[in-house]
Amino acid sequence: MRKEILIAIIIGLVMGLFITYGYYHSQQTTEVNQITNIENGKPSDSSSTDQNTGKLTLFSPENESIQADKIVKITGNTSQNSNVIIYINDTPFITQSDETGNFSKEFELKPLANIINVHSIDSTGEVVSVTRTVVVYNQELTLEDQPQIEEEESES
Numbered sequence: 001m002r003k004e005i006l007i008a009i010i011i012g013l014v015m016g017l018f019i020t021y022g023y024y025h026s027q028q029t030t031e032v033n034q035i036t037n038i039e040n041g042k043p044s045d046s047s048s049t050d051q052n053t054g055k056l057t058l059f060s061p062e063n064e065s066i067q068a069d070k071i072v073k074i075t076g077n078t079s080q081n082s083n084v085i086i087y088i089n090d091t092p093f094i095t096q097s098d099e100t101g102n103f104s105k106e107f108e109l110k111p112l113a114n115i116i117n118v119h120s121i122d123s124t125g126e127v128v129s130v131t132r133t134v135v136v137y138n139q140e141l142t143l144e145d146q147p148q149i150e151e152e153e154s155e156s
Helices: 002-039
Strands: 056-060 065-067 071-078 083-088 091-096 102-108 112-121 127-136
Touching: 056 112, 056 127, 071 083, 071 112, 071 127, 083 102, 091 102
Parallel strands: 065 127
Antiparallel strands: 056 071, 071 102, 083 091, 083 112, 112 127
């Protein structure tokens, strides 16, 4: 009976050590990959919203910008003679970049929030996309008068 308990404890310890080593090794591998990506200039987070995604760069509009004018000019650069598909609130518009890769097009936005997705498809079929959010708000942004809370003095 005591031998069986001793063997069970030893087996449990060995399995625990294997699990701990596997967890430690996986964490070290993840950290090495992140450091390698940073050294190579790649973002370590795949959900990064950087302006330059390699083959597609948007110059305007700025992300999360607020403007009074409904007209926005979307300009950017991609591979030469690429097809550029611009979605504004899920409505597609198609244009093409010139010989230098530049593209520019004006659009009328709706009031309040507008989501702009720009997709570039080059001659090899590679698709690169960038997303921007633009808010059209034509009223002056001011702080509303907050009601003053009067403190009541309590008598001690």
